[in-house]
Amino acid sequence: MKFSPLLDELIRELQVLPGIGPKSAQRMAFFLLERERPRGQRLAKVxxxxxxEIGHCQHCRTFTEQDLCExxxxxxxxxxxxxxxxxTPADLAALEQTHLYxxxxxxxxxxxxxxxxIGPAELGLDRLAQRLDEEQLEELILATNPTIEGEATAFYIANLARERGVKVTRIAHGVPVGGxxxxxxGTTxxxxxxxRRPLE
Amino acid sequence: MKFSPLLDELIRELQVLPGIGPKSAQRMAFFLLERERPRGQRLAKVxxxxxxEIGHCQHCRTFTEQDLCExxxxxxxxxxxxxxxxxTPADLAALEQTHLYxxxxxxxxxxxxxxxxIGPAELGLDRLAQRLDEEQLEELILATNPTIEGEATAFYIANLARERGVKVTRIAHGVPVGGxxxxxxGTTxxxxxxxRRPLE
Known part of the structure; x- marks a missing residue:
């Protein structure tokens, strides 16, 4: 034990945060105690x-404290x-920031x-199939990550959509702009x- | 607003932590929500x-939730x-780890x-002077940082001690071991x- 029991406990618990080790946790604890106690308490409450309180949207499964997300x-x-x-919700946020969808x-x-x-049930694919059945969709856009797991997931979902006669597209993979x-x-x-697409 | 109001608020409040920007805060929030809710709540409580509850030791001013630190x-x-x-308390912890004091x-x-x-009153130097008067000290060791402010602080405290006839020493500055x-x-x-010291 290096500090008082409560301070030791705070430093230990801060290490649950991703990327935070003992040194950073100690720095955070001292920073809050020395200078930002009211904001530290606000953080604790939030x-x-x-x-x-935060659960999942009943419709799309993203994080929200309401029944349906905005x-x-x-x-x-x-x-x-x-x-x-x-x-993930972070991917959703990234797509929203393009203002193109x-x-x-x-x-x-x-x-x-x-x-x-983690199989189809854990990803709520039964709920997705139900939506494909109920909603008259013109297009299902697959924007999973271009990783092996993301591709496999996209492939699986594409089959669900094809069985129901819904048009499926996959976001483009290629050279990043500015790259x-x-x-x-090589794969990219x-x-x-x-x-490649024809120049118009 | 990118997420639900409560999630947005959590991401904003996490940014009070030193070194944490919007991206890291978002990553922390998702990580806790997805995988570590019980530990997130424990962190909130601590x-x-x-x-x-954490205040200062009445004797040495370090952080503690008790009247006196251990x-x-x-x-x-x-x-x-x-x-x-x-x-700082972190300096105290670093010295304690040497097991030499x-x-x-x-x-x-x-x-x-x-x-x-930040003057003598803010650093509790009146309390320190009182301790120098009351305790029969053989040595006052100045382990402030080797910065301009740390040196000035050491100089000021050295005078307090000399006025009271207490022997004052300063920790050694020099080439770090392994350097x-x-x-x-040049200054170091x-x-x-x-x-330099005679080899014995």
Missing amino acids: LDRAMS ICANPKRAAVRQLCVVE SGRYFVLMGHLSPLDG ELELVD LSHSLSG | LDRAMS ICANPKRAAVRQLCVVE SGRYFVLMGHLSPLDG ELELVD LSHSLSG
Whole structure:
């Protein structure tokens, strides 16, 4: 034990945060105690509330403390007959920031990973199939990550959609804008070549 | 607003932590919500308690939720007639880890910095002077940082001690063990030369 019991406990518990080791946790504890006690207490209260109140949107599974998230509750979004499948709420937020998509989402909260016990049920794919049955979708956009698991998940979901006669698309993979061909890996470059489009 | 109001608030409040920007805060929030809710709630509770309960040791001013810290409450420590002055509780912890010092401490919780309104009163130097008067000290060890402010603070405290006839020492500055002479700055090298000691 290096400090008082309560301070030791605070430093230990701060290490639950990703990327925070003993030294950073100690620095955080001292910083809050020395200078930001009111904000530290506000953080404690919000953290407590968030951990108990934030659940999942009943419609798209993203994080929200309400029954439906803002996007699912918005009738303008429902009018667009597109559904975009993403792995995480962070991916949803990244797509929202492009301001190019105005339909709704389905958040898997992960990807298929049988070794970790994550199958179709854990990703709510029964709920997704139900939505495919009920909603008259014109397009299902698969925006899972371009990783092996993300591709496998996209493949699985594409089959669900095809069985129901829904058009499926996959987001484009290729050379990132601002990147240099020389530095891009071979797989990405192959994707960018096979996915080439006519210049109009 | 990118997420639900409560989630947005959590991400905003996490940014009070030093070194945590919007991206890291988002990552922390998702990590806790997805995988560590019970530990997140434990962190919230400890943080709340720490912010309200942790005060300062009445004797040495370090952080503690008790009246006296463990070191000040230990009679073995009081028997050693040495007092070591450090700037922060983290400095105290670093010295404790050497296991070479068995006396007590005085924690300034900062250093003299008139431009920031930090004078002798803010560092509790009246309390330190009182201790110098009351305790029959054989040595006052100044372990403030080797910065301009730390040196000025050490100089000021040295005068307090000399007025009271207490022997004052300063921790050695020099080439760090494992360092290379070539890479050490000139001031440190001057210190290490002027502080040279006879080989026994």
